[in-house]
Amino acid sequence: MSSCKSNLRRATVLLLASVLLTTFAYAQSPATQAPDKAALAAEKAQMEALGHKYKTATELFEALRAQAHGGKALTVDTMPNWSGIYTRTKGGTAFDPDGPPQGKPPLAKFTPEYQAMMVKDVTNRAKGIEYDPLSACHSPTYPRWFDLPFMREFIVLPNQTTMIAEAFNSIRRIYTDGRGHLSKDDQFPTETGDSIGFWDGDRLIVHTNSSMAHMYERAQGFYSDQVEGVEIWHKVDANTLVANVWIYDPPALLEPWYTRQSYSKLDDADKTLRINNWSCKGNSNNEVYETKEGGSQHAEFTFMKKNGTQEKSK
């Protein structure tokens, strides 16, 4: 009986989420109209409730797949047009674009251990002490991928969607050909994780696991190597791609962290924009090391003498 009620509650939440997503999509016309705050708040509350209904990312993903009756494979004729060059719509590099700005504690419900790590980082940042492993060209990994700055591309094909972030040449491949993840015993961590997905109309639903532990961003908290995510991607108007994202990470999060990630297409009328290979170590003036205090410092500059004095000449 309680199982019946539980299933009914889950079905209701899924139905509400579905209605909300559909309503929200239609509410975006005309193309440049920004969603109002009340609609965003209502959406966030519904999406958070949806995440709380499921204990794991796999459970949420499978519920969404069941709701979509397994999803429908794309064809060349039904592929949505996500072409162009995009960048993050808002939020700077804070993981939650709708949360506090970077430098203030994010709204995620961290476990005590990870909460302490986050608070230490925020406190040190306020003192000017901060180091990011990206300085040594470490991969940002997943889910930090969502808040990377600079440009992005989304390449949709029937059996695979490829998501490219310019920063650190971070490429995600979402397999939509019906394959599953590797079996638990065969899984291994990779820099952008292992992603599978399916299409529900023009929405792409994704499940990602097998990533590596890292930070959400500087002073934004940390995730473990058990982090997983569920995403619903949708192009809400001619220039905006939105991803509803739920992050599950039992060692680090007491409950899933829902965020609404958004990416805006850049004007490229004069065809000057281009994404080049990100050569992280191509200029030695960009070499940064971690100080004994845990801060960041530039190494010696090529435009200065090696003894650290300024180059002076008559």
Place this chain on the structure above:
Amino acid sequence: MKSVAIATGVATALWVLSPVYGHHSASMFEPTKTVTISGTVKEFQYTNPHSWLIVDVRNADGTVTTWGFEAEGPSTLMRAGIRKSDLSPGTKLTITGHPMRDGRPAATWINATRADGKILNPHPKEPAGTTPKE
């Protein structure tokens, strides 16, 4: 004439215009101070993850100090309308940035004005709805 000016405590408005540091923390720079120098471009290193504008500054005693101004990489500069040819060697300019805390002659690039009056702000306009960067 000395071409270096340091300002303190007037940088609040400029700080929000500082780059999004996608590669490293900006903690080695002093966010509440700005430095403004006038000099001649020695080299424009148009590179990822950061570009560096190398500028020679002639001091009052006749010596030359070489400064480096850090900005984001080529794609961000292109979006801001700054091309490599805009700052070829020999170009004269005045440039403002947040200086390094350790006193070395380097800074984040906030804004620059060439001798011909062209303004070179390396921070592109973001899409509508973008909040101020860190």
